[in-house]
Amino acid sequence: MSDFIGDWHALLVLVVAGFLPNEVWRMLGLWFGGGVDEGSELLVWVRAVATAILAGVIAQILVLPPGSLASIPDWLRYGAVAAGFAVFMLTRRSIFAGVVGGEAVMLGGKWWLG
Amino acid sequence: MVRWPLALPPLDSTSWQSPLRAFAWGVRSVASTVLTLVLFATYLGIGALAHDSHFSLGWVLTSTALVWAGPAQIILISTLGSGATVVQAAIAVTVSAIRLFPMVVSVLPMMRTPQTKRRHLVLATHFIAVTLWVECFRLFPHVPRERRIAFTHGLGSGLCAVCLVATTLGYGLAANLPPLLGAAILLLTPLAFLLSTARNCRQLSDVLALVLGLALFPLVSLLQTGVDILISGISAGTIAYGVHRWRERR
Numbered sequence: 001m002s003d004f005i006g007d008w009h010a011l012l013v014l015v016v017a018g019f020l021p022n023e024v025w026r027m028l029g030l031w032f033g034g035g036v037d038e039g040s041e042l043l044v045w046v047r048a049v050a051t052a053i054l055a056g057v058i059a060q061i062l063v064l065p066p067g068s069l070a071s072i073p074d075w076l077r078y079g080a081v082a083a084g085f086a087v088f089m090l091t092r093r094s095i096f097a098g099v100v101g102g103e104a105v106m107l108g109g110k111w112w113l114g
Numbered sequence: 115m116v117r118w119p120l121a122l123p124p125l126d127s128t129s130w131q132s133p134l135r136a137f138a139w140g141v142r143s144v145a146s147t148v149l150t151l152v153l154f155a156t157y158l159g160i161g162a163l164a165h166d167s168h169f170s171l172g173w174v175l176t177s178t179a180l181v182w183a184g185p186a187q188i189i190l191i192s193t194l195g196s197g198a199t200v201v202q203a204a205i206a207v208t209v210s211a212i213r214l215f216p217m218v219v220s221v222l223p224m225m226r227t228p229q230t231k232r233r234h235l236v237l238a239t240h241f242i243a244v245t246l247w248v249e250c251f252r253l254f255p256h257v258p259r260e261r262r263i264a265f266t267h268g269l270g271s272g273l274c275a276v277c278l279v280a281t282t283l284g285y286g287l288a289a290n291l292p293p294l295l296g297a298a299i300l301l302l303t304p305l306a307f308l309l310s311t312a313r314n315c316r317q318l319s320d321v322l323a324l325v326l327g328l329a330l331f332p333l334v335s336l337l338q339t340g341v342d343i344l345i346s347g348i349s350a351g352t353i354a355y356g357v358h359r360w361r362e363r364r
Contacts, residue, residue: 018190019180021208029218030239048323049351050213055327056343058304067166068296095309102305
């Protein structure tokens, strides 16, 4: 058990910093959801901030890459994501095509570098 | 986007009479959307990220089942992994999770009947995250109202099972693959999130928030505050909202 999950401290961190912060918003939606208009100005701001936080996380993974992603040169990581985005736009917003395109550029680039 | 043909029975079919069959139709609907594939890729990436950030397999599986929100899990793993405190990680995750509130608010009325009690909706509410939210809007018109909760339980459990398998695979692959393929799996996360967020952009403020958020983080991270993600996210989001307001007024 302790090898599988880690110690109880790690599990507690998961509940406090991962589970509760998400579940709180879901349950608030369940309890008080009746009165909120989906198009309200507050929710427009909330969506913008949530989107920008997610964008920050994407940038963090690319700029300060974890683990084996760090073995790929900076320019190739950025180039691969830019290529993926270009393929996504060219294929009328196909996520699948964009992901495959980005991955192909990264693998091809790394292979070409040797 | 590619959509596999929808194979749900007609609304008046007898196969909707049992909640158990409705649950089974929910599980089967997992195979009817390309979003399942995107989710699979995302969770491969999360498993690999957890491995390379030195979390245990059981921990990341528990996080998939309990947190059930890809962005939140990535924020949690990458902030904790890069040395943030539990409080800093909790704040970043809490702010990122606010977007679940409007999703819950907009989808629950479609599941309710006059007989529905709040407690009947708790599990279905837990399953709400971006993929399920999108699929509910697409599939609910083909599901009788009184079976929608059972159907959502099936759809949610099915998607969760897919993600648990993907998490395990990603974790195992990151541990055993040569570094180049490990890097390819880690790259799935930013790619899948960037593209699915870009797809979900509904108005100018969303697009601006995405672009500014990408651009501001590298600058803010030079300050090394420990809450870089929060600072860049709240400022980029607020600027994007400000531009949206300014354009509305004109």
